[in-house]
């Protein structure tokens with residue numbers, strides 16, 4: 001199988017991740033508890049170690065500011081529903097994944113909040129446009145760092161400065177950038193950073209994290225309430241971080257694997273990993289330029305690109321048909337359709353059929369991409 005669907009979840013994972021999942025499951029899979037037996041305490045230490053690793057990797061304020069989540073969607077919901085109050089205004093963009101746009105739209109439709117959706121140009125959102133959308137009622141600016149459809153990387157440093165100057169909170173969806181594009185929380189005033197553990201950080205599915213910075217301390221509500229492994233006498237969710245946002249038995253096995261994934265990425269560095277993916281995507285861009293009927297969606301700027309790219313397909317064959325043939329006849333996995341991001345497809349004119357998305361990883365080779373492009377050439381030769 002040639003796997004070009006890493007924007008959905010990365011595959012394969014580094015060997016060290018597989019080894020750790022196996023080792024941990026066989027030796028250490030107790031329920032973490034600070035006051036428990038040695039095995040539970042060892043499991044708790046794993047959570048702490050990975051929190052430290054996340055904090056170091058993204059240069060956060062403190063390890064306790066990281067709460068483990070089920071995925072990026074969970075982290076985004078935690079921040080969005082945790083801080084918004086009736087009457088608030090939210091700014092988002094047309095690049096958002098449904099994991100931002102749906103919770104916000106639901107609150108908007110219920111008449112509880114108002115929202116402004118900033119329109120991107122060629123896949124990029126301008127900091128001035130975000131700043132212009134902010135009103136005195138804006139409580140939250142929620143937006144993606146890198147588009148999961150186009151791979152375009154947004155200027156979050158300039159956006160973060162504009163949001164901070166306004167007093168609003170900033171939530172960044174790092175689903176497509178964590179591990180691929182450097183993010184420095186000390187240098188960039190981001191209040192919430194939501195990320196999956198299972199994409200560019202190479203943990204297993206079922207992992208994710210939310211960073212909640214100091215400005216969130218007095219405003220965020222607990223997303224779920226329940227057991228935290230300590231402070232059991234308290235009638236209410238203990239306010240101690242990170243347990244405040246982490247009720248219930250955590251996915252400690254997944255987090256153990258995630259720890260190895262973060263170490264693997266840190267050793268190589270996001271810049272090197274992104275460079276490899278962008279070089280592979282350049283191959284796709286060059287092929288599309290010389291292939292009749294194919295067109296790259298959005299502006300291709302390798303300096304501001306993460307590891308995903310979508311293509312308009314030739315007339316007469318839909319992205320879904322192409323992906324189906326690639327899968328069944330060529331053993332190649334790609335992602336057709338709307339990619340859970342319908343607004344940007346409306347902007348691009350690719351709604352409702354969507355586009356064909358290719359997303360390589362550090363494990364993808366130039367030959368893998370060449371085989372995929374040859375297959376696309378062969379399939380479309382029959383219909384054009």
Ligand SMILES: Cc1ncc(COP(=O)(O)O)c(C=O)c1O
Pocket residue numbers: 007008071072073074097099144146147148173175176195196197208
């Ligand atoms: C931009 C973006 N945001 C959020 C998500 C949701 O991530 P998860 O699958 O970890 O919930 C995705 C998933 O593809 C995404 O691409």
